[in-house]
Amino acid sequence: MTLTDRAREALDRLLEMFRTGDLPAAVAQTVIRAKAGYERPSDRWSLGNRLLMYLAGTEDARGFRQWEEAGRHVKKGAKAFYILAPVTKKKTVREREVDPETGEEREVERERVVVTGFRCVPVFRYEDTEGEPLPDYTPPEPPPLFDVAREFVNDVRYKPFVGRYYGYFDPSRGEIVLTTHDAHTFFHELVHAVHHRVRPGGLSPGQHADQEIVAEVAACALCEMYGFSGYIWHGWEYIRHYAGQDDRKALKAVMGVLADVEKVLGVILGAAGEDAVRAA
Numbered sequence: 001m002t003l004t005d006r007a008r009e010a011l012d013r014l015l016e017m018f019r020t021g022d023l024p025a026a027v028a029q030t031v032i033r034a035k036a037g038y039e040r041p042s043d044r045w046s047l048g049n050r051l052l053m054y055l056a057g058t059e060d061a062r063g064f065r066q067w068e069e070a071g072r073h074v075k076k077g078a079k080a081f082y083i084l085a086p087v088t089k090k091k092t093v094r095e096r097e098v099d100p101e102t103g104e105e106r107e108v109e110r111e112r113v114v115v116t117g118f119r120c121v122p123v124f125r126y127e128d129t130e131g132e133p134l135p136d137y138t139p140p141e142p143p144p145l146f147d148v149a150r151e152f153v154n155d156v157r158y159k160p161f162v163g164r165y166y167g168y169f170d171p172s173r174g175e176i177v178l179t180t181h182d183a184h185t186f187f188h189e190l191v192h193a194v195h196h197r198v199r200p201g202g203l204s205p206g207q208h209a210d211q212e213i214v215a216e217v218a219a220c221a222l223c224e225m226y227g228f229s230g231y232i233w234h235g236w237e238y239i240r241h242y243a244g245q246d247d248r249k250a251l252k253a254v255m256g257v258l259a260d261v262e263k264v265l266g267v268i269l270g271a272a273g274e275d276a277v278r279a280a
Contacts, residue, residue, distance in 0.1 A: 007265040010221040023233040049083040056081045058125035071132030080122035087117045143183035152193045184231040187219035209242040
């Protein structure tokens with residue numbers, strides 16, 4: 001069976017699932033957590049402070065000295081934004097408890113840490129610093145076609161999940177950034193990268209329905225080919241989102257981009273070679 005036949009077979013299976021609604025159950029994304037030795041200070045912040053950080057347009061913010069400890073320094077003229085840190089003090093309080101031996105209630109004194117207020121703490125965005133690069137993450141096991149991606153992008157980087165995206169392709173830098181080890185997300189961004197290469201004029205900036213549907217259909221096809229089950233439901237819901245939650249419009253949208261999907265799959269599988277696809 002040729003590469004084109006394998007891709008066509010996978011697409012036929014997908015279309016049949018979309019038409020009949022016979023979709024495998026959804027699976028949870030396996031997101032990347034910060035590992036020991038690389039926790040960011042913001043990983044220990046409150047939700048409110050992390051939201052302030054995201055609103056400031058960054059995924060990593062630290063105090064002046066914290067950046068120096070990481071081998072970076074704040075650029076001249078950079079402006080800080082502020083988070084709230086609790087002001088605490090120790091206080092002795094009286095509490096009642098039941099004696100485990102006698103069953104009698106008794107009063108005891110304990111020292112507790114209580115919050116008495118909050119103070120503003122200046123922090124700076126990663127983008128407003130320079131110096132040593134921060135360490136990147138690597139997956140415990142690279143996904144299929146990882147080496148193929150190197151032919152179409154300058155770099156594939158992994159970083160901790162911050163709750164805003166699972167991955168993206170940056171055409172200006174020619175890189176794929178992932179915050180999950182799931183192969184499906186990697187396939188989706190790889191398809192974007194290849195689609196950008198083969199489409200006349202490249203991809204349009206931002207998330208456009210036709211581009212996203214091409215990436216999702218092709219990613220689901222690659223999941224089928226490489227034996228990753230449970231992603232088709234997610235893919236269909238993703239496509240329906242771009243088709244206004246209408247099943248008929250979604251299926252029509254899929255049919256409308258099949259030529260691009262087949263072209264992109266042909267390029268990816270051609271770069272992978274017969275042996276790689278046969279092993280799938």
